Amino acid sequence: MSSLTYDLTLAGLSVGAAAALTGIGLIVTYRATGVLNLAHGAIAMVCAYALRGLVVDGGWPVWAAATVTLLVVAPGIGVVLERFVFRPLSVLGGDPAQTLVASIGVFVLLVGGAALLWGPGARDDAPEVVPAEPWGQLAVVVVLAAGVAATVRWTRFGRELRAVVDDRRLAVLAGIDADRVATAGWAFGAFTAGLTGVLLAPYVRLDPYGLPLLVMEVVAVAVAARMRSLTVAVVVALGLGVAQSQLTRLHPSGWGEPLLQAVGANLFVVALLVAALVLPGVGTRDALPRTASARVPTPPGAWIVAGVLFLLPLGFAGRDLHTSVQVPALAVVLLSLVVVTGRGGQISLGQAAYAGLGALFTALLAAGRFPGLPRLPELPALAVAVVLVAPLGLLTGWPTISRRGLALALATFAVGVGVSRFVFAQPYATSGLTLGRPAGFDGDRAYYLLELALLGVALLAAHALRRGRTGRALAAMRDDEPGARAAGVRVPSLKLLAFVSGAALAALGGGMLGMGLRAFDPGAYDPVRGLLWFAAVVVLGADSTLGALAAAALLVGLDAGARGGVAAAVIGLLAVLVGRFPGGPYDALRTATNRLRLPHRAHLTPLGRHLRTRLRPPPDHTRPRPGLTGATALTVRGPGPSIVTPEPLRPWRRPGGAPSADTDSAQGVPNGAPPADTDSALGVPNGAPPADTDSATPAPGTAPHPARPAARPEPPREHRAPTPDIRPRTTPAPDRPSSPQPRPTTAPPLLTARGIRVAYGGFTALDGVDLDLPPGRVTAVVGPNGAGKSTLFHCLAGTVRPARGRIGYDGRDITRLAAHARTRLGVARTFQQLAVFPTLTVTENVRVGAEQGRIVDPGAVERSLRLLGLDGPVRVLPAAGLPTGTLRRVELARALAGGPRVLLLDEPAAGLDTAEVAALARVLKALAADGTALLVVEHDLDLVAGLADVVHVMAAGRIVASGPPGRVLDGHEGAP
Numbered sequence: 001m002s003s004l005t006y007d008l009t010l011a012g013l014s015v016g017a018a019a020a021l022t023g024i025g026l027i028v029t030y031r032a033t034g035v036l037n038l039a040h041g042a043i044a045m046v047c048a049y050a051l052r053g054l055v056v057d058g059g060w061p062v063w064a065a066a067t068v069t070l071l072v073v074a075p076g077i078g079v080v081l082e083r084f085v086f087r088p089l090s091v092l093g094g095d096p097a098q099t100l101v102a103s104i105g106v107f108v109l110l111v112g113g114a115a116l117l118w119g120p121g122a123r124d125d126a127p128e129v130v131p132a133e134p135w136g137q138l139a140v141v142v143v144l145a146a147g148v149a150a151t152v153r154w155t156r157f158g159r160e161l162r163a164v165v166d167d168r169r170l171a172v173l174a175g176i177d178a179d180r181v182a183t184a185g186w187a188f189g190a191f192t193a194g195l196t197g198v199l200l201a202p203y204v205r206l207d208p209y210g211l212p213l214l215v216m217e218v219v220a221v222a223v224a225a226r227m228r229s230l231t232v233a234v235v236v237a238l239g240l241g242v243a244q245s246q247l248t249r250l251h252p253s254g255w256g257e258p259l260l261q262a263v264g265a266n267l268f269v270v271a272l273l274v275a276a277l278v279l280p281g282v283g284t285r286d287a288l289p290r291t292a293s294a295r296v297p298t299p300p301g302a303w304i305v306a307g308v309l310f311l312l313p314l315g316f317a318g319r320d321l322h323t324s325v326q327v328p329a330l331a332v333v334l335l336s337l338v339v340v341t342g343r344g345g346q347i348s349l350g351q352a353a354y355a356g357l358g359a360l361f362t363a364l365l366a367a368g369r370f371p372g373l374p375r376l377p378e379l380p381a382l383a384v385a386v387v388l389v390a391p392l393g394l395l396t397g398w399p400t401i402s403r404r405g406l407a408l409a410l411a412t413f414a415v416g417v418g419v420s421r422f423v424f425a426q427p428y429a430t431s432g433l434t435l436g437r438p439a440g441f442d443g444d445r446a447y448y449l450l451e452l453a454l455l456g457v458a459l460l461a462a463h464a465l466r467r468g469r470t471g472r473a474l475a476a477m478r479d480d481e482p483g484a485r486a487a488g489v490r491v492p493s494l495k496l497l498a499f500v501s502g503a504a505l506a507a508l509g510g511g512m513l514g515m516g517l518r519a520f521d522p523g524a525y526d527p528v529r530g531l532l533w534f535a536a537v538v539v540l541g542a543d544s545t546l547g548a549l550a551a552a553a554l555l556v557g558l559d560a561g562a563r564g565g566v567a568a569a570v571i572g573l574l575a576v577l578v579g580r581f582p583g584g585p586y587d588a589l590r591t592a593t594n595r596l597r598l599p600h601r602a603h604l605t606p607l608g609r610h611l612r613t614r615l616r617p618p619p620d621h622t623r624p625r626p627g628l629t630g631a632t633a634l635t636v637r638g639p640g641p642s643i644v645t646p647e648p649l650r651p652w653r654r655p656g657g658a659p660s661a662d663t664d665s666a667q668g669v670p671n672g673a674p675p676a677d678t679d680s681a682l683g684v685p686n687g688a689p690p691a692d693t694d695s696a697t698p699a700p701g702t703a704p705h706p707a708r709p710a711a712r713p714e715p716p717r718e719h720r721a722p723t724p725d726i727r728p729r730t731t732p733a734p735d736r737p738s739s740p741q742p743r744p745t746t747a748p749p750l751l752t753a754r755g756i757r758v759a760y761g762g763f764t765a766l767d768g769v770d771l772d773l774p775p776g777r778v779t780a781v782v783g784p785n786g787a788g789k790s791t792l793f794h795c796l797a798g799t800v801r802p803a804r805g806r807i808g809y810d811g812r813d814i815t816r817l818a819a820h821a822r823t824r825l826g827v828a829r830t831f832q833q834l835a836v837f838p839t840l841t842v843t844e845n846v847r848v849g850a851e852q853g854r855i856v857d858p859g860a861v862e863r864s865l866r867l868l869g870l871d872g873p874v875r876v877l878p879a880a881g882l883p884t885g886t887l888r889r890v891e892l893a894r895a896l897a898g899g900p901r902v903l904l905l906d907e908p909a910a911g912l913d914t915a916e917v918a919a920l921a922r923v924l925k926a927l928a929a930d931g932t933a934l935l936v937v938e939h940d941l942d943l944v945a946g947l948a949d950v951v952h953v954m955a956a957g958r959i960v961a962s963g964p965p966g967r968v969l970d971g972h973e974g975a976p
């Protein structure tokens, strides 16, 4: 090996070793806590400053200072973060969106705090702990990686660690001390961060912004290792380090030279872009940032106050006015986050890139240096820049189609870093690019007035995107993406719309900011700003335009003083604390969404599945709920004649024919109401405990089913079939709509499945299943756990694509059609685990279904609300916090509002009490009588017996018996 190659390899190994340390730390923290510690680089920076402080200012020997920094300060930071920031969040439910926001908050807090403490300038006197030669650093990395790998694989602690990462709640129930595991993970992660900072600081600029960002750029190493394999992380880190170093030897001529130089200097950023955008996303089980986008009610008069405050600077002069000029511009940038994150529910950490591109393009266009376009005056240049940047929103928009949560955060962060390094850091942008203000608006006051006008336009645009059909669809997508798809919302295009609009708004704000500063300053749009802006918007109410205005004023105002970093420190502190405010917006959302959810098997690793099975609550014996223990529990008598009991379509009514007053527990049962009436809309007897506060699939350790007002006795066999035991007990209301005659039973099926086969890995979940759903009939699918019912349901609904077979609808092949497209054709569904939109009111929930469904019928919302007994006071309440029984009806009303011809119901009775189940059965029978084809996947055989026209029994991925319930369910007698 030539001496140059050798020297470059050694230099590359040195850089790679530091990157490997970061990778190891990030992976261990992630494995121990499920948190991707975005503050890793900031911890590294603080430790580097601490070491420098002890050595340079305190006069300590390097070895003593390094020992204290690495063994006390760094792990101490980790323990403090775990104890006071992340543990409270995980105890509250471990919402990944909250932990993500909190880790961004810690990053911003540490960066701001460091700028306040040590000043924003760079230092070049960081002490050297390990000699510049790489062998020492390499040895440290190899020993650390081997030690961690051995611990994770072979020790009890390692097993506990994996269990905690899989599912903290389940691990705790299995007797694991999750806090101890998390504390150890955080302490070790912070130690590696400290080591990275201490090793890197002598060779790079030690400043509060640069070092953290540098460390975060190498997050690619951990992502490439899928946040799992330490070996892969170390190999990738060393490989990238050496490759980056060797690239400096190449000097191609022509256009390739600047490109190669840029790539060579930023190979870790290239790797980050590839890892975040091209490789499959990590952390896909993370939720959307639901909690980061709560609807914050606007206090009365707030807009007037905001208007007055924004007009105040017109009375300022000099430096104050000059500073104020930044506020409207920044407010426009932050409005872009309101649209993307607040309303659309998409994490976007790269918004600073679009703002910077807006400023850069405006400056280049105004200077006549934009390739292929003539020189333009400033205002048209700004308008053209906005138009040019808008489609670039697809850069962060398209990853959202397949990514969410952590994977999306990484993808958008990567785009922000990539644009910053490959566009903003190039000579044309860094060589003092000036940007004038539009003619006639040169003075600060006149320019401020122009900004207010542009801010007004941006506010109108943001309002338009947040209101009406689009706004409701965005909110639905944010609240519950599968639910939104099921309601017919075109989720992929809506995400792209959000990002394109967001990019346009950010570009407008960025251009305004550049004009305010009269120059393009790349530092004003670096990725750290992107994190700060994201945190600020989240903290002050992501779905609030007023919050964006307040955040802009706060950020500019706090940093207007002599010391920089105040704004970052304050916003960081608030972001760290925001998930912990009791009674805050998070609580309502958490109760509405999280309480119902035990992670689905599909989202768990094998260990999690094992724990879930072990810890599954025992069956609820307070309610007779005959289950199938296996196909052998049934006696199959073969197909018999179909039974169709046509019933008129009529609302969910109380006896006597009057539409039910809503007596949801949220509303309270009216005083003096008649005694327990199981035929009422809700079937909640007076004085009975609220029908539900629990989940259909309850969290471990809680009762598996909500308290029921009365146990439902199992009907005698002869009452179950062929005469359904659940019959309407009310006389039809005189004003009920006349319903068409049911279609003859010979009508061709509307939805068909032929030869459906689905395999998960090597396991065949469905093996050649055929199914027909004729109009006007209720078809039920029953079977023991794991029989394949849900998988079949998903195939019909479009959420699982079969490996083989065909799904047909009305003669058309829809096998490859997406879920939302099926809904728009007329195949609606409900969910086993509720999928409602908690921030929308009951009426808005139903309206989403009506607006996106098969037919747009202005009367559909009212009709559906009435049919499901939701037309009382409950209609104006947000879905968050309503009882399960009500939410089930909301979900059903939403599905019906789109005018479906086929309705797929996944365990519709889960979480309902006896009376609610009876009322539900009546509605479903009425729908069938009205010509709808219904599929019910249900464990409640009473319901199936009374409701279904034909029952299919599944076992081991096949349909093993079919026929009328009276025959097929006969053998169920005696089953436990």
Ligand SMILES: Nc1ncnc2c1ncn2[C@@H]1O[C@H](COP(=O)(O)OP(=O)(O)OP(=O)(O)O)[C@@H](O)[C@H]1O
Pocket: 601, 602, 603, 760, 763, 765, 783, 784, 785, 786, 787, 788, 789, 790, 791, 792
């Ligand atoms: N995403 C997945 N990955 C791996 N295996 C899966 C996945 N989803 C389902 N399975 C397996 O496929 C089989 C059928 O599962 P499915 O959920 O369809 O059954 P089911 O009849 O609906 O059961 P249950 O009544 O408990 O919901 C089960 O053995 C299940 O463990």
